[in-house]
Amino acid sequence: MNMKVKKKIVGILVGAVTLSVASSAFAYAKIGQRLTQDPYHLYYWVGGVTTNLGGYNAQNNANLAMNAWNSTPNTKVYMYQTTDQKASVMDFHSEYHADVNELGWTAFYDGNSPCDPRVTKWSWAQMHINSNSAISWFNSSATYHDPNGKQQHVLAHEAGHGFGLDHIGTYSWTANRLMLQTSSSYDNYGTKGPTDDEVAGVQEIYGKLY
Amino acid sequence: MKLTTKWSIAGMFLVVGAAAYLFVGLTSRNSSAVPVAIDETTDPAVVTHASYEKLYSSVVELYQNSDLVAEVKVQDQETILGDTAASVQTLSHVLVKQVYKGDVNLKTVPITESGGISDFSKLKGNEVRSSGHEKPAGIEEVTREGSPVIKPGYSYIVFLKDTKDPKWGFTITGSVQGKIRFDEGTGQILATVQNEIRNETGDLFFLQNEFAGKDKNSLVDEIKKTK
Numbered sequence A: 001m002n003m004k005v006k007k008k009i010v011g012i013l014v015g016a017v018t019l020s021v022a023s024s025a026f027a028y029a030k031i032g033q034r035l036t037q038d039p040y041h042l043y044y045w046v047g048g049v050t051t052n053l054g055g056y057n058a059q060n061n062a063n064l065a066m067n068a069w070n071s072t073p074n075t076k077v078y079m080y081q082t083t084d085q086k087a088s089v090m091d092f093h094s095e096y097h098a099d100v101n102e103l104g105w106t107a108f109y110d111g112n113s114p115c116d117p118r119v120t121k122w123s124w125a126q127m128h129i130n131s132n133s134a135i136s137w138f139n140s141s142a143t144y145h146d147p148n149g150k151q152q153h154v155l156a157h158e159a160g161h162g163f164g165l166d167h168i169g170t171y172s173w174t175a176n177r178l179m180l181q182t183s184s185s186y187d188n189y190g191t192k193g194p195t196d197d198e199v200a201g202v203q204e205i206y207g208k209l210y
Numbered sequence B: 001m002k003l004t005t006k007w008s009i010a011g012m013f014l015v016v017g018a019a020a021y022l023f024v025g026l027t028s029r030n031s032s033a034v035p036v037a038i039d040e041t042t043d044p045a046v047v048t049h050a051s052y053e054k055l056y057s058s059v060v061e062l063y064q065n066s067d068l069v070a071e072v073k074v075q076d077q078e079t080i081l082g083d084t085a086a087s088v089q090t091l092s093h094v095l096v097k098q099v100y101k102g103d104v105n106l107k108t109v110p111i112t113e114s115g116g117i118s119d120f121s122k123l124k125g126n127e128v129r130s131s132g133h134e135k136p137a138g139i140e141e142v143t144r145e146g147s148p149v150i151k152p153g154y155s156y157i158v159f160l161k162d163t164k165d166p167k168w169g170f171t172i173t174g175s176v177q178g179k180i181r182f183d184e185g186t187g188q189i190l191a192t193v194q195n196e197i198r199n200e201t202g203d204l205f206f207l208q209n210e211f212a213g214k215d216k217n218s219l220v221d222e223i224k225k226t227k
Helices: A003-025 A058-070 A147-163 A184-189 A196-206 B003-027 B059-064 B195-200 B206-211 B216-226
Strands: A040-048 A078-081 A090-095 A102-110 A124-130 B045-052 B068-081 B088-101 B108-114 B116-119 B139-144 B155-162 B170-172 B179-182
Touching: A003 B003, A040 A058, A058 A078, A058 A090, A058 A147, A090 A147, A102 A147, A102 B139, A124 A147, A147 A184, A147 A196, A147 B045, B059 B216, B068 B108, B068 B116, B088 B116, B088 B155, B088 B216, B108 B155, B155 B216, B179 B206, B206 B216
Parallel strands: A040 A078, A040 A090, A090 A124, B045 B139, B108 B170
Antiparallel strands: A102 A124, A102 B045, B068 B088, B068 B155, B088 B108, B116 B139, B155 B170, B155 B179
């Protein structure tokens, strides 16, 4: 093997290492703790979401978001809808908050009290969608413009927090990940549920099914 | 040495250098040390996480996307509780000391933020859970991404959006981004988000990462450059 070929091989190897480092640097992030039970055959509740939210079927969008999570391969995420709030470990609500920039938020509860998810496991989580949020906004450069799709994205994102996933990347990163700090992956890719990265995240938190 | 060989070697160094930069810059997420961290929270604090429509990464962007940029001092505030323990907003009434963008005649403005002190005894909702308990007990401070709301008696430089609703007044540009506290006596800018949270959230709190510990005029100078 002559020197020229050897150098080309080294260059390719170095390039491959660079790419793997770069991709791992943008992989999923964990909040810290997790649901006390694996979210497998547990319940979620959408009774706190206004059915008609600004013309959008928010309860249906919450169900679609959870269906997307239930469809993740080889994860311990599979939840049933319940009308009994007491039995639920993932509650969905809609609420009016003045800050239209805030599309949704998630709070974590240990028993009846909110807890710090970085240090405390939570027995249930509460996902909110802001009924005042600018769901109908879209960046002029956005490719996807379905408000229901965007709402489903936000609900799936908040459910991701409920499962223990944190935000990833910088605000400006435009990769296709559900757990970016903004909803840009919907605007750019139409993402309405977990990607392979979020699947890997919940697999690490709760283990694989098989 | 042949030219192609030189280019190959240069290319390899470039790739290795880029890999090193990515590894250090991104895996550490925030390598800049911020010298000052003030814990504004006197009640137990909890962190809630949100999804945002738009976030920013520079003073220029905050300025351009704000309706009002000003130095303010918080006079008083009220907590607006929702139906659940973590559903709290805070409406602060602030004295406008200096306007850098917006109506220079403003004397006081209301600012509404998500988060704040949640006194569970005042909740309207019923938090019945499988344990059979009803409302939780105690008081906690609900923060967004670890960022406490602005507090009475303290001074801030704020970047604000007008809600056009007199009930709510203004909101913070970038939700948790467009506010930074400074010591009125020394003029020093203070970080209000814990170091470990800022290190984990990339450039979400870029304002504190860049300016905490510095004199507030360093930020004011940046603001004036964008005018």
